[in-house]
Amino acid sequence: MNFKSYVGKVFVVESSKSIIRDEQFNSLKYQAGEALPPGKQVGDVKTIPQRTEIKVTDVKTDSGRHTFVFAVAASEGQQFGWTSSMNLDGGFKNETAGLAPGKWDLEPLGNNMTCIDANALIRDGGPDFTSRGIRIPVRTFVAVTERSGDGKFVRVSRLAIVQGKMQVGEEIGWTKASNLTDGCSDLYFSDEWANNKGPNACWRRGEYLGPKLLVNIVGFGGEMEQITLDSLDPYLKLKDAAEQENIQISINSAFRTFQRQAELRRLFEAGRGNLAAKPGHSNHQHGQAFDLNTRHNVFDGSDKIYEWLKRNGPTHGFVRTVSNESWHWEFRPTDADLLAAAGKFKLDGVEDRA
Secondary structure (H helix, E strand, C coil), X not given: CCCECCCCCCEEECCCCEECECCCCCECECCCCCCCCCCCCCCXXXXXXXCCEEEEEEEEECCCCEEEEEEEECCCCCEEEEEEHHHEHHHHCCCEEEEECCCCCECCCCCEEEECCCCCEEECCCCXXXXXXXXXXXXXXXXXXXECCCCCEEEEEEEEEECCEXXXXXXXXXXXXXXXXXXXXXXXXXXXXXXXXXXCEEEECCEEEXXXXXXXXXXXXXXXXXXXXXXXXXXXXXXXXXXCCCCCCCEEECCCCHHHHHHHHHHHHCCCCCCCCCCCCCHHHCCCEEEECCCCCCCCCCCHHHHHHHHHCHHHCEEECCCCCCCEEEECHHHHHHHHHCCCCECCCCCCCC
């Protein structure tokens, strides 16, 4: 999967005031001696002409998580510079901008893995998967070549990475799938990854669940959000299905780090913010919660996005889980299957004020 979905796409500048910025997001101005477009003077702020077709070569955010893109003319390749993603048609919504953390020997491709368990036993094949009494060294990069029917065991070979590409070597044997994790990187052995209050730490109801890989994705309003890697494909399928019916779904809020939740809690307790759960207790810290772009608590049938989600969310694994929050949906496929079979879309006990 390409975790930078914007690569190779052509975008259209929609705003008539698409300011061009430098690396620190300061506005650039025309200087003496520069070629001036018609109607521009020295000292005027540089802008990208409206309706210009561009390609995006890089994405980054400011301290407020607002997304900026590096724009290059789609035709002749002229470099414009950094500009707000909100200047583009569609606001760059739902474009992915890489994984977090971002340091990889090789990003997850579906069958490249790192051995993370010091007791990863090599086994014979099914049906018994008998241990050979030999272990796969921890930190070993492997390629998965076969999976057992129940997904609990995988056959692996040694993996080398040559010029950023996989080079599959000799077969190792079978091992438990739980001994491995996605992608090839030493990040899985870093203090940052192991930190239960770190940027990838997931929590549910005060219980630490461990770290998960996150994907950066642009939400409604151009703010960079994060969702867990295991919920990316289900969300994109939900979004794509809605688009087939001219319904535009995007994310208002998704994963929150422990530190971000602590900050929101401090603001709430100081009387300067909305109600916020204690860090470790927010629904947005386990990695499966999405605040989507429904109108807030409009239940009279006029909110097309909410009505579509009611009909279709469970078939894609998404259900409502919080009372009086029409926008809050979670990826819970087991619950979704049960609800869909019963013609429901929200968990029992989820009630809404009239």
